[in-house]
Amino acid sequence: MDNVKAIVLRAAGINCDLETEQALRLAGAEAERIHINRLMAEPALLDGVQILVFPGGFSYGDDVAAGKILANQVVHHLRDILHRFVEQGKLVLGICNGFQVLIKTGLVPGLRSDAAALATDYPATLTDNDCGRFEDRWIYLQPGTERCVFLEPNRRIFLPIAHGEGKIVARDPLTLARLRDEGYVAFRYVDADGCRGAFPVNPNGSDDDIAALTDPTGRVLGMMPHPERFVRLTQHPHWTRLKEREGFGDGMTIFNNAVKYVREHF
Amino acid sequence: MRQWRFEITPKAGFADVHGHGVLEDIRQLGIASVEAVHSARVYLIEADFDEAFAERVGRELLADTVCQDYFIGRRAVNTGQQPTTLIEVHLKSGVTDPVAESVLAALKDMGAAAVESVRTARKFVLVGAITDEQRDTIARRALANDCIEEVIYGADAEPPNPHTRPYELTLTEMPVRNLDDEGLVRLSKEKDLFLNLREMQTIREHYRTIGREPTDVELETLAQTWSEHCVHKTLKSSVEMDLNGQTYHFKNLLKETVFKGTQDLNKEWCISVFVDNAGVIEFDEDTAICFKAETHNRPSALDPYGGAATGIGGVIRDSMGTGMGAKPIANTDVFCFGRPDMKLEDVPKGVLHPRRVMKGVVAGVRDYGNRMGIPTVNGAVYFDDRYLANPLVFCGSIGIMPRDKCFKNAQSGNLIVVVGGRTGRDGIHGATFSSGEITHEHETIFSHAVQIGNAITEKKALDTLLQARDAGLYEAITDCGAGGLSSAVGEMGAELGAEVDLEKVPLKYMGLSYTEIWISEAQERMVIAVQPEKLDAIMAIFAAEDVDATVIGRFTDDKKLTLRYNGVQVGQLDMDFMHEGICKYDRKAVWTTPRIVEPSLAAKGDYGDDLLKILSSYNVASKEWIIRQYDHEVQGASVIKPLGGVTNDGPSDAAVLRPKFDSDKGFAVACGMNPCYGDIDPYWMALAGIDEAIRNLICVGTRFDRIALLDNFCWGDCTDPETLGALVRACQACYDGAMGYGTPFISGKDSLNNAFVRDDGKRISIPHTLLISAMGIVEDVNRCVTMDVKQAGNLLFVVGLTKNELGGSHYYRIYDHLGATVPTVDIKVAAETAKRMSRAIAQGLVCACHDCSEGGLAVALAEMAFSGGLGIEADLRGLPTADDCVKTDAQLFAESNSRYIVEVSPNNYHAFAEWMLNLPFGQIGQVTDDKRLKILDRKQITVIDQPLDTLKAAWQNPLSL
Known part of the structure; x- marks a missing residue:
């Protein structure tokens, strides 16, 4: 299909919605920002839509924990709708605070695929960075799975992070092993050469250097780094040193792949 | 209705981030006996739900059970062998609790029956012996804000009552008509009105005229409207200024200096100046x-x-x-x-x-x-x-x-x-x-x-x-x-x-x-x-x-x-x-140029240690620890970020943003401030600030003819004629600067009376501080330039004259000197230099450009080198200097204004030199492959030779907290 449609979900404290909408448009999707109050009142808004994005920000001030209040709202008001959305083969992307929401609804990694598994006893979480504070810095990401439709398996990309609660922790070693061995790890933090390492290569102390997780379908992606902040080359932190000044920023791969997938499958 | 209490704590193996933070603060209070601090988040929920539902609230909402435990009820403190102190911090009655509001909404989402109220608190368990006095100090200085929070001690203390009493109207008059001057002053003081006698007299006259007494709300409204903060009565007063024996009159200081520049320039691109927020x-x-x-x-x-x-x-x-x-x-x-x-x-x-x-x-x-x-x-x-x-x-x-x-x-x-x-x-x-x-x-x-x-x-x-x-x-x-x-x-x-x-x-x-x-x-x-x-x-x-x-x-x-x-x-x-209605003031101001002795430091064969010390001084050192805590990229508009260079940690001169998704037009923002120069002469301090802010903008590729400025004056007690005299000097510089560069001030603010009286009666006044913020238009962000050197073999130029001006410099500062030779500005040359630099950058002739300011030439070269990860070899014979600037230390560290260090590729040498014709400029060296900064003096002796790693570490370490 040609008319790829996306919704960027707003809520109190969400603040990366405009640039996320813009990135989706650059990728060729029709994107619209919708407030969660409106979506709860009119769930049918999702009917003609193939991509749902939970953008970054501080939803509800990150009260209780980052993304928690919005996750709770989603679980109790949009659980079935969201579950159906994914079952229909559609795509869900959570960026930064959006990832925190997705992980706290259990939608990623989605080890149990039934709707009832959402919310309680989620298998992994995002918590305070090891350094104990919010940090904005650029990091390299190495894809860790071939299943996820948003990424190109062998392409290492360079993106910024900006968060205080981005450390991924699995509930127990067994769960961590499953995430690692069964293709749930979408991206890992690495250095420019693809090697793993301690801070600042892994900027927050995440288990197994995990930066992003996908679900069993590969159509849901939660990531701490911000792809919407690197869609133009002049957003690169030292673009004035780059020899090659043509093309798009690395973040566009995420949005381009999503749109391409929808075009090919719907 | 039942009161449910939940305590949320980190699971074993997970860091107690808040507890660690508090422990650090306690150590900084000088209390060493506290060995550990354990923190818990407390939720008090008045609701009708049952035990099973309470478990759900703990598990599903309040605790993240991957890394946190929840406990329903009051968790006993496990004392062990160590003495412990339990402190809980609650919000005072009635203070808004946003977290509680979120929890209330979330409980509703979960389908909770009748929830009466939610309150949150923080619980701290301090391990180690402390006195009651120390406990109170910790509570007050490290844990709670008296203004909004209440502290309770021990396991049995009750949290504050959440309910406040309603207000019943009692109309209050504050009689002034029959007060004598002493009474007026007393009333102003007792009610914290901060109105002086003349203002109180004006109010008394007004109420005598209209024939009634003011109510409290009227008096408070006047106090607020007439406060220095809101009305800027000092800057708008009429001033008689004695400048080194010569008298100047201003009917309205602000209107005849800062505003006047904007009026005289009358730029058509200024839409609204000094009138709106x-x-x-x-x-x-x-x-x-x-x-x-x-x-x-x-x-x-x-x-x-x-x-x-x-x-x-x-x-x-x-x-x-x-x-x-x-x-x-x-x-x-x-x-x-x-x-x-x-x-x-x-x-x-x-x-x-x-x-x-x-x-x-x-x-x-x-x-x-x-x-x-x-x-x-x-x-x-x-x-x-x-x-x-x-x-x-x-x-x-x-x-x-x-x-x-x-x-x-x-x-x-x-x-x-x-x-x-x-x-x-x-x-x-x-x-x-x-x-x-x-x-x-x-x-x-x-x-x-x-x-x-x-x-x-x-x-x-x-x-x-x-x-x-x-x-x-x-x-x-x-x-x-x-x-x-x-x-x-x-x-x-x-x-x-x-x-x-x-x-x-x-x-x-x-x-x-x-x-x-x-x-x-x-x-x-x-x-x-x-x-x-x-x-x-x-x-x-x-x-x-x-x-x-x-x-x-x-x-x-x-x-x-x-x-x-x-x-x-x-x-x-x-x-x-x-x-x-506020009365106008006539004020006296005096400025006498202070007699300060210029120190004479002995010449040395090597200035490497001096350079390292300056790089490590707090004012020059990297602010990365602060910058990274700020999201500087949200909204996706950043083009030049505050940190740049090959490892994304060098100091950018200005920030550039591209605010519209569909346009390559951008704007740049920078600042300039040099309080140290104000101890010598606030006039030159202000001009240095203006020059620095503009220079910073020019360095990244801003249009020279689209720069607007803001002034923020922070001064001491301006009823003192000398302090006011310093302010007048700075205002005069603002006018001269605005006119000379063609850069109007578009908004400003002042904060006066920044002085503090200690308990021993001693008074500390802040240095005269003028912050100049500058914003300018960037025609095409793709042409922007950063300060890190790009390529070995490229040539380095210094544009602008280095003068014998070490007064107020960081070099003097590391030897505890002030000096008298404060950096001056030749506005005409400065404006012409900025204009030509701006054009040369727009032509694409410049690979890197860095403002030469705090710490002088040597610091600027070091920053360019380690940010680019490439060496620099410089030769002071190429440095354009004033005739009296003969000493090597002045050439290396003088903070003369209006100077730019520029990297140019060899094939653009002629084109760049043509743009700089008739300006003071000279080739000072080149970018090299070896990772060292090497500077030769005019006699060809190596006066600085340091590896980049050493320089960078000196610059990065002091403020990495």
């Missing part, structure tokens, strides 16, 4: 940008976190309240602190340690700015022990708006609607408090002047207000800043008149008197004027996103301000008397 200039055909910088010094001295957070929150509202409302797109922050390594015993009573102030201020700006989703892109930090008791916190906000939304137009008959936050007792007397001198006692007396911020409330208001603006649903907007509703409604209705029903103002809690409602400086409130027929439409926008909006009155045409409470008139003031 921010200055507005043209961005492109359809769009305008506005810029304002404010200070929030006093609140930050009392409560660094809250003070700084509300400082940034407040200046953001200035953008939101400019014209018909701008969308904030960038923040700036500049701080002045005492040295962070000061000994605890040197910190006077009633003053917080500078390290605590710094950490709190940085965290406050971080949490508010990041939550608002506005990138903090530019700033500076300056250390001097005279800022110990009066830290300075400058926050700036840049906003963008359509060209046709730059002016407001409130009309009589419009409804007055307050949008956003609710009103509480927080921030009462903020404007008057920030206008006076403080003493060690003010810490407790004025704790209520601290406001409490909640960024999400402001963000929600912003989201909906922009929708309402674009739908054309209101006629005027302004923010409730200093002076609260009183200022906002008073200013918007100055030409009209207004009536307000104070009982309609939505409150955070019951019990506020009509006066408290009127003068509260509670945060996150905006006031708009709405035509009655558009009310339903605009209210629907607010309701859709859960934003509070309430009609509290209407604008009239009687030029009176009328205040009512439940229908009873509690105050009425003539708008004219409010806004024009």
Whole structure:
């Protein structure tokens, strides 16, 4: 299909919605920002839509924990709708605070695929960075799975992070092993050469250097780094040193792949 | 109804981030006996649910069971062998608790039956023996803010009662007509009005004329409207200035200096200057940008976190309240602190340690700015022990708006609607408090002047207000800043008149008197004027996103301000008397150029150690620790970020943003400030600040002819003629600078009386501090240039003259000298240099360009080299110098203005040289492959030879906290 449609979900404290909408448009999707109050009142808004994005920000001030209040709202008001959305083969992307929401609804990694598994006893979480504070810095990401439709398996990309609660922790070693061995790890933090390492290569102390997780379908992606902040080359932190000044920023791969997938499958 | 108590703690194996933070703060208080601090988050929920549901609340909502445990009830402290102290911090009755509100909503989402109330608290268990006195100190200085929080000790203590008593109207008069002068002064002091005798006399005369006594709310309104903070009475007064024996007269200091430059220049791209909440200039055909910088010094001295957070929150509202409302797109922050390594015993009573102030201020700006989703892109930090008791916190906000939304137009008959936050007792007397001198006692007396911020409330208001603006649903907007509703409604209705029903103002809690409602400086409130027929439409926008909006009155045409409470008139003031009634002042000012001896430091064979020391001095050292805590990329507009270079950690001269998704046009923002030069001559200090701010903009590729400036004066007690004399000198420089560079001032603010009286009676005044913020247009962001060297083999030039000007330099400072030879500015040459540099960069002839300022040539070269990861070999024979600049130390470290260091590729050599023709410039060296900075003096002796790693470490380490 040609008319790829996306919704960027707003809520109190969400603040990366405009640039996320813009990135989706650059990728060729029709994107619209919708407030969660409106979506709860009119769930049918999702009917003609193939991509749902939970953008970054501080939803509800990150009260209780980052993304928690919005996750709770989603679980109790949009659980079935969201579950159906994914079952229909559609795509869900959570960026930064959006990832925190997705992980706290259990939608990623989605080890149990039934709707009832959402919310309680989620298998992994995002918590305070090891350094104990919010940090904005650029990091390299190495894809860790071939299943996820948003990424190109062998392409290492360079993106910024900006968060205080981005450390991924699995509930127990067994769960961590499953995430690692069964293709749930979408991206890992690495250095420019693809090697793993301690801070600042892994900027927050995440288990197994995990930066992003996908679900069993590969159509849901939660990531701490911000792809919407690197869609133009002049957003690169030292673009004035780059020899090659043509093309798009690395973040566009995420949005381009999503749109391409929808075009090919719907 | 049952009271449920939940305690949330980190699971074993997970760091207690908050506990660690508190432990560190306790250590900084000089209390070493506390060995560990365990923290818990406490939720008190009054509700009708059962045990099973309570378990669900703990497991599903309050605790993240991957890394946290929950406990229902009061968890006993496991004492073991060690003595422990249990402290709980609760919010005072009635104080808004945003977390509780979120939890309440979440419980509803979970389907909880009848929830009466939710409160949150923090519990700390201190391990180690401490005295009761130490316990109280810890509670007060490290754990709780007296203004909003209550501390309870031990396991049995009861939390404060959450309910407040309702208010019953009692109309209060404050008789002045029969008071003598002494009585007037006493009244002003007792009521914290900060009005002086002349102003009190003016008020007495007014009430004698109209034949009645003022009510309390009238007097408070006048005190607020006439405060230095709101009306700038010093800068607008008439001044007789004695400058080295020569007399100058100013009828209105500000109008004849800073304003006059803007008027005389009369730039067509200036849209709105000095009249609105921010200055507005043209961005492109359809769009305008506005810029304002404010200070929030006093609140930050009392409560660094809250003070700084509300400082940034407040200046953001200035953008939101400019014209018909701008969308904030960038923040700036500049701080002045005492040295962070000061000994605890040197910190006077009633003053917080500078390290605590710094950490709190940085965290406050971080949490508010990041939550608002506005990138903090530019700033500076300056250390001097005279800022110990009066830290300075400058926050700036840049906003963008359509060209046709730059002016407001409130009309009589419009409804007055307050949008956003609710009103509480927080921030009462903020404007008057920030206008006076403080003493060690003010810490407790004025704790209520601290406001409490909640960024999400402001963000929600912003989201909906922009929708309402674009739908054309209101006629005027302004923010409730200093002076609260009183200022906002008073200013918007100055030409009209207004009536307000104070009982309609939505409150955070019951019990506020009509006066408290009127003068509260509670945060996150905006006031708009709405035509009655558009009310339903605009209210629907607010309701859709859960934003509070309430009609509290209407604008009239009687030029009176009328205040009512439940229908009873509690105050009425003539708008004219409010806004024009304040007496004018005649002040005396003196400036005598001080006689300072120029030190003579012996020549040396190697200046490597000096360079390392300067790189490590707090003012020069990397501010990466601060910058990274700010989201400087949200909104996706950044082009030049505050950190750049090959490893993304070099110091950028200015920030550049590209604010529209569909255009390559951008703007740049930078600042300049040199308080140290002010000890020698504030005139040159001010010009140096202007030159530096402009230079920084030019370095990244800003258009020379589209630069606008902001002034922020922070001064000591200006009733002292010498202090005022210094201010006049700086104002004169602002005029000369604006005219010389063709750069108008578009907005400004002053904060005077920044002095502190210690408990021993000794008085500390801050250094004269003028922050110049600058903003300019970048025609094509793809042409921007950064300061890191790019390529071995490229040539390095110095443009601009190095003079024998070590006065106030960092080089002198490391040897504890001030010196007299303060850097001057030849404005004509400076402007021409900036213009040519700007053109050369626009032509694409420049690979890297760096401002040569603090620390001089040697520091600038070191920064360019380690940021680019490439070596530099320099030869001082190529340095253009004034005739008297013969000593090597002056050539290396003089901070002469108007200088740029430029990297040019060999094939652009001729084209670049042509642009620089007839300007002082010279080739000083080249970029090399070996990772060293090597500088030869004029006799070809190597005076600096240091590996980049050593230089960079010296620069990075001091402030990596």
